[in-house]
């Protein structure tokens with residue numbers, strides 16, 4: 001826990017206000033981390049932020065100076081990003097784009113649209129022709145990943161609704177050629193999230209580079225950009241053993257040279273690995289009870305604020321911040337749960353605790369990505385958490 005966070009918790013506990021629960025975002029830590037990511041990438045690589053991981057305006061503004069642009073995966077995200085006027089390119093992906101979504105993207109003059117199906121491609125070609133507007137596009141491809149280890153969340157390498165099947169590539173390229181208004185920039189690949197292995201991710205990059213070369217020679221095209229997606233994982237179990245970004249970047253540099261891709265742009269659109277580390281979700285212990293021999297600590301809040309542990313089916317890393325009351329639980333374990341009337345509202349199963357009392361704070365780390373924004377916030381109509389920004 002950082003000193004700034006500790007100070008905030010001490011201040012909050014001594015303020016005597018009613019039970020507290022909050023997201024706490026460390027903005028300088030986010031800026032430093034994004035800078036670090038960008039600085040280690042090979043020269044011809046770009047870092048975009050996938051806003052779906054956390055579209056909080058203060059986070060986006062903190063990231064803006066350090067990233068090359070932002071990726072939106074819905075018309076809503078696109079409008080939200082556009083409102084901020086970052087002066088950075090916006091790119092638009094995601095399956096199931098309607099005619100209205102595509103028209104909005106055209107009106108906003110997005111830098112690139114990632115086309116995910118032949119239907120989308122036809123819709124876009126028609127809109128562009130009707131409006132005499134040119135649009136840069138990339139084709140998102142779902143390629144075979146034989147021999148490459150998968151992760152726990154795969155969008156590609158198997159039957160999924162994402163991207164184009166390689167068997168549709170010829171038709172897609174013919175449609176682009178027929179259209180006077182679509183500019184092909186290259187291929188987009190986002191095959192998996194939760195990647196924990198540098199070696200496997202490099203193999204994935206290599207597969208993308210190889211297939212791009214094959215397609216360039218087969219179809220007589222040239223990709224200016226390769227969007228290699230996001231997908232770098234966060235280790236929620238061993239928090240000190242995270243994906244080695246520096247090592248990945250230095251080996252990627254070699255790989256780019258081996259494949260003679262120095263003159264192309266390699267674009268990353270990372271979400272989780274960018275914003276997860278800067279966020280904490282804090283719940284105050286409001287009840288402690290025993291049930292059939294097990295302790296339960298009920299925190300203010302729950303999975304309706306912080307669905308990450310339920311979504312990942314994991315025990316989320318958490319610290320206990322003691323607030324000075326006499327401990328009720330000693331050298332035992334406690335299930336950390338929230339205020340919802342469902343047994344699924346559990347954030348940590350049998351957490352070992354030395355001491356725990358009413359009024360203590362449970363501080364969940366790695367809560368800056370796919371947390372508040374993926375939660376079922378209206379279930380039971382509890383009040384939302386506070387949001388505090390450490391500056």
Ligand SMILES: Cc1ncc(COP(=O)(O)O)c(C=O)c1O
Nearest residue numbers: 050190193230231232270271272
């Ligand atoms: C197309 C696309 N790009 C980028 C991302 C961001 O992935 P991550 O947060 O794992 O980096 C996702 C996540 O679902 C995605 O679907």
